[in-house]
Amino acid sequence: MKWTNEAEEMIKRIPFFVRKKVRARVEQEAMARGSQTVTICDVDAARKRFMEKMSGEVKGYQLDTCFSQGKCPNMANVSSPLAERIESILKQEDLRDFLVKSVGRDIKLHHELKVSISECPNACSQPQIKDIGIVGACVPQITDTPCTMCGKCVDTCKDNAITLDENSEAPVIDRSLCLSCGACAKACPSGTIAEGQKGYRVLLGGKLGRHPRLAKELPGLFDEDGVLEIVKRCIAFYKANSKNGARFAEIYTGPECIGIK
Ligand code: SF4
Ligand code: SF4
Ligand code: SF4
Numbered sequence: 001m002k003w004t005n006e007a008e009e010m011i012k013r014i015p016f017f018v019r020k021k022v023r024a025r026v027e028q029e030a031m032a033r034g035s036q037t038v039t040i041c042d043v044d045a046a047r048k049r050f051m052e053k054m055s056g057e058v059k060g061y062q063l064d065t066c067f068s069q070g071k072c073p074n075m076a077n078v079s080s081p082l083a084e085r086i087e088s089i090l091k092q093e094d095l096r097d098f099l100v101k102s103v104g105r106d107i108k109l110h111h112e113l114k115v116s117i118s119e120c121p122n123a124c125s126q127p128q129i130k131d132i133g134i135v136g137a138c139v140p141q142i143t144d145t146p147c148t149m150c151g152k153c154v155d156t157c158k159d160n161a162i163t164l165d166e167n168s169e170a171p172v173i174d175r176s177l178c179l180s181c182g183a184c185a186k187a188c189p190s191g192t193i194a195e196g197q198k199g200y201r202v203l204l205g206g207k208l209g210r211h212p213r214l215a216k217e218l219p220g221l222f223d224e225d226g227v228l229e230i231v232k233r234c235i236a237f238y239k240a241n242s243k244n245g246a247r248f249a250e251i252y253t254g255p256e257c258i259g260i261k
Contacts, residue, residue, distance in 0.1 A: 001027045001030060001031065001036065001037070001038060002036060002037045002038070003037070003038045004037060004038065004039050004040065006039070006040040007026075007038045007039055007040050007042065007043050010040050010043045010044065010047075011023055011026070011043055014043075014047055017109055017110055017208075018109055021057065021109075022043075022046055022047055025046050025049075026038055026042050026043055026046040029042065029045075029046060030042050057109065058096060058099065058107045058108065058109055058111065058112060059095075059096050059112070060090070060093075060094065060095025060096035060097070060098065060099050060112055060113065061090040061093075061095045061112050061113045061114070061115065062109075062112050062113070062114045062115070063083065063086060063087050063090060063115045063116070063117075064114075064115070064116040064117070064125045064126075064130070065083050065116070065117045065118075065119075065125055066117065066118040066119055066120075066122075066123075066124040066125040067124060067125075068119045068120075068124075070119075072119060072120070074119075074120045074122055074181070074183070075119040075120055075136060076119060076120040076121070076135075076136040076137050076138040076180065076181050076182040076198070077119060077120075077136030077137060077138060077198045077199065077200065078119060078136070081224070082117060082134070082200070082224050082227060082228075083117055085224070085228055086115060086117070086134075086227075086228065086231055089228065089231055089232060089235070090113070090115070090231075090235075093235050093239075095112070095113055095235075098239055099111050099112070099245065102242060102243065102244060102245055103244060103245035107245070110209065111245045111247070113131050113132075113235070113238065113247075113248055114130040114131045114132070114207075115130060115131065115132040115133075115134070115231070116130040116132070116133050116134065117134045117135075117136075118133075118134070118135050118136065119136040120135070120136050120181050120182075121135055121137070121179040121180070121181045121201075122181075123135060127203050127206070127215065128203060128206050128214045128215050129206040129207060129208050129212070129214065129215070130203075130206050130207075130215065131204070131205065131206065131207065131215075131234070131238075131247060131248035131249050131252075132202070132203075132204060132215075132230075132231060132234055132248070133202070133203035133204070133206060133215045134200050134201070134202055134203075134227055135200060135201040135202075135203065136198075136200060137179075137180035137181075137182075137198065137199055137200060137201050137221055138180055138181065138182030138185065138195050138196070138197075138198045139178075139180045139182075139195075139196040139197045139198075139221065140173060140178065140180070140182065140184050140185045140193050140194070140195070140196060141185070141193070141194050141195070141196030141197075142170065142171060142173065142192065142193060143191060143192055143193070143194050145190055145191045145192045146169070146190065146192065147164070147169055147170050147171060147190060147192040148189070148190050148192075149164055149166075149169055150189065150190075151164065152187045152188060152189065153171055153184040153187055153188050153193055154171075155187075156183050156184050156186075156187040157178075157183065157184050158181075158183075159177045159178065159179055160177060161173055161174045161175075161177035161178040161179075162174075162184060170192070171184075171192065171193060173193075180201070180221070182195055182198075197221060199221035199222050199223050199226075200221065200222050200223075200224075200226075200227050201217055201218075201221060201222075202217070202218045202222055202227060202230055203215035203216065203217045203218070204216060204218060204230075204234065204248075204252055204255075204258075205248070205249045205252035206249055207247055207249035207250070209247075211250075213249060215249070216254070218230070218255055218260060219255075230258070230260070233258040233259055233260070234248060234252075234258055236258075237251075237252070237257055237258050238251070
């Protein structure tokens, strides 16, 4: 769908937390009319309708994924089935009903529980500012295969986590700097660095708004079932403790509050 420059400018002025939804709505409506181009009038009309009926749009949660769709070359771990499984939990929990009871009929999109999945540490879907952020990870593993000292792994690592040890003729990975993106394993032509454990890093308690904060990472790497268990625990904690629409991020104080040591 083509957008005029004026329409693009106007959509940028719509609050970021509803922009994606309004954009999708504008395109749907333009397509239904048989139009190939979105104009400033389309955006303005959709914006007014959307903002007037905002509480009807609230489903209680927002689940974002990065735009990899299983095809991005940077993927550390594929998350599409995970997204479906998380969405199924979020639906079962009926968070809209919980919010209506907690906030009243005038619930807004900013009250929703926000969950985001990125398939690598580049974090295109901004998991750091969501209540629950999930990041695909692939831990690099040093194998017994001799290293040719070609230096490709060092050049590839954006986090300067790899050094080549001239004496032992092998790479050394500083695990405190490594983000488990798996790029070095993909780049290593000899197989000296290979893909090790794959899973997800989980970040909790991020938000924007008047008091923004970055999510804090739980220690360890989780498999799909582990992530789902954490999501369930977060929702249980949120439902038991959130009052008057307080976001999960506002009440989360650390792993112990969801029963993780
Ligand atoms: S988060 Fe990583 S895998 Fe997802 S789109 Fe961004 S770069 Fe690609
Ligand atoms: S996985 Fe490899 S490339 Fe990625 S941060 Fe760790 S050492 Fe660097
Ligand atoms: S570990 Fe692989 S990429 Fe790094 S220097 Fe050795 S052979 Fe090259």
